[in-house]
Amino acid sequence: MxxxxxxxxxxxxxxxxxxxxxxxxxxxxxxxxxxxxxxxxxxxxxxxxxxxxxxxxxxxxxxxxxxxxxxxxxxxxxxxxxxxxxxxxxxxxxxxxxxxxxxxxxxxxxxxxxxxxxxxxxxxxxxxxxxxxxxxxxxxxxxxxxxxxxxxxxxxxxxxxxxxxxxxxxxxxxxxxxxxxxxxxxxxxxxxxxxxxxxxxxxxxxxxxxxxxxxxxxxxxxxxxxxxxxxxxxxxxxxxxxxxxxxxxxxxxxxxxxxxxxxxALGQKRPYNKNIFPSLEAYQRFRQEQGIDSVDSSLAFLIGDTMPSLIEEALSEGQRAVAVEPDAKLYYALAERFADAIAEGRLVLENFAPAPRGGEIAMLTPRDGGRPYPVATISWGELVAKHGRPARVHMAAEIPGFPTMTG
The missing domain is CATH 3.90.550.10 (Spore Coat Polysaccharide Biosynthesis Protein SpsA; Chain A)
Structure with a gap:
């Protein structure tokens, strides 16, 4: 090159x-x-x-x-x-x-x-x-x-x-x-x-x-x-x-x-850098090439504007679900409704509306008349590294850097 x-x-x-x-x-x-x-x-x-x-x-x-x-x-x-x-x-x-x-x-x-x-x-x-x-x-x-x-x-x-x-x-x-x-x-x-x-x-x-x-x-x-x-x-x-x-x-x-x-320490967080220098994504490709990154057939990611029906469907099929809900109020409502599944480890709720830390790719969801706003600051690579690679992914909206498949 x-x-x-x-x-x-x-x-x-x-x-x-x-x-x-x-x-x-x-x-x-x-x-x-x-x-x-x-x-x-x-x-x-x-x-x-x-x-x-x-x-x-x-x-x-x-x-x-x-x-x-x-x-x-x-x-x-x-x-x-x-x-x-x-x-x-x-x-x-x-x-x-x-x-x-x-x-x-x-x-x-x-x-x-x-x-x-x-x-x-x-x-x-x-x-x-x-x-x-x-x-x-x-x-x-x-x-x-x-x-x-x-x-x-x-x-x-x-x-x-x-x-x-x-x-x-x-x-x-x-x-x-x-x-x-x-x-x-x-x-x-x-x-x-x-x-x-x-x-x-x-x-x-x-x-x-x-x-x-x-x-x-x-x-x-x-x-x-x-x-x-x-x-x-x-x-x-x-x-x-x-x-x-x-x-x-x-x-x-x-x-x-x-x-x-x-x-x-400076009151800042890691910024949203879309496709600037994809070290995390390169690492995930390496994992796949080495056979480290196998798909977990029992894992489902439900990302953005998570519906209770989607969680219930995943749990009823025996899947372990990771639900990423950007709206803080909905997040707490889901946490109360599915408290037993969370306690049993069948459901993990993630909420990035307060953006507790920066990440490589920000998730964007239309709101207020379709105007996008950042609701999360975590990369696909970080999400997979944290929870595993899912067999099923459902997304409420297109997210830069995330798989385009829905299910």
Whole structure:
């Protein structure tokens, strides 16, 4: 697949994700420098991997968006930022920064935007690897070609991420996750080249300086963790290029809950982004392809303006029903009428009229003279992940992103 990148890169929306762990003062200073020296419009999210030094609280006091959770390692933490920038902010350029690199000049980000527009993906040339650059000028127009990577700063165009996905969460806490993602980008045609040779060949990776300086700080990882991840990298080298931000349903629920909590802290919710970057839908297709997502013949979904007769029909046929009722008053009436079936687990009522959290696809139902209004914020993928894949679906109205069948 050949992707044609735009001719006007400065019109693209930039997103910056900073990953951090127990470096409160360092990340506060970095965020201040980003805000002072960035001249293009941008979105910023800080991804905290379970810090215990007050990092999250200090950042939120300054009004920053922070996605946080328990310590799950570098891959999971960077995925927090990728997902937020793609789904919530709808960014075109995603720039990932560790907390130990800082901008040193105004307009530093423009080099990264140009590089993403021209090449799809490039990495930062760390000073320790300058001697590994065998050609090029380390600039967006003529990136260096380097034999080694550090991973403290890297940028992707969203069209590249649509092809390769996220960092692989099978990696442990430290080591190789960024290199493995770049290798997948190269396989897809971005960010470097593979030079074939009789002995197996080697890679050259595109790198730039990008107005950043790497700080000399002690790392959090250990050699043992890096070696363990080295073995993982070897074992997954030939897996499909696309990777999801999670590996199973439980991990998906945890991951999305972290996103919700980050926005809830700001009094917001995950927005309705129709067909913007369908990570959840891609995950559900993967489940089907792997035979994980089998249809539950006893399950029925009844969605939108749910009628008592439909519920009674499903229950009388021995089906387990999930009824999604957008109207709060009707929801409570149904809850009272079918209290026994709910207590027995034969009926689950869902009500999203108050929109308790955001989702990938909003359900819309005509009301007040046919004017659509949002009554739910949950995707088909999330609904299936929560309850199972139904054999029967009844919908009162067409819902973007949901199956068109009724029954």
């Amino acid at each position: 050949v992707v044609e990148f735009g001719r006007e890169p400065f019109q693209k929306r930039l997103g910056i994700a900073v990953t951090t762990f127990n470096r409160r003062e360092m990340v506060l200073e970095l965020v201040a420098k980003i805000r002072a020296m960035t001249t293009s419009p941008f979105d910023l999210v800080i991804c905290d991997d379970g810090s215990g030094d007050g990092t999250v609280e200090a950042l939120r006091e300054r009004g920053e968006v922070v996605v946080s959770g328990i310590n799950r390692g570098i891959a999971w933490n960077k995925n927090r930022g990728i997902y937020y920038l793609l789904h919530t902010c709808q960014c075109d350029v995603v720039l990932l920064l560790d907390d130990d690199v800082v901008p040193v000049c105004r307009g530093w980000e423009q080099e990264w935007i140009v590089a993403a527009n021209a090449h799809g993906h490039v990495n930062f040339v760390h000073p320790i690897f300058h001697s590994r650059v065998i050609m090029g000028e380390n600039k967006a127009e003529n990136p260096g070609m380097c034999t080694m990577l550090n991973g403290c700063a890297l940028v992707f165009d969203r069209l590249v991420l649509a092809q390769i996905g996220f960092m692989d969460t099978r990696f442990g806490r430290y080591g190789h996750e960024h290199t493995e993602m770049t290798l997948r980008a190269v396989r897809a045609g971005y960010g470097g080249v593979f030079l074939k040779a009789p002995e197996g060949g080697s890679h050259l990776f595109k790198v730039i300086g990008g107005g950043l300086e790497a700080l000399a700080v002690d790392g959090h990882g250990s050699q043992a963790e890096a070696l363990a991840n080295d073995a993982i990298m070897a074992s997954i080298r030939n897996d499909p290029v696309y990777r999801h931000a999670w590996r199973e349903d439980q991990a998906m629920a945890v991951f999305l809950a972290e996103q919700d909590e980050a926005l809830s």
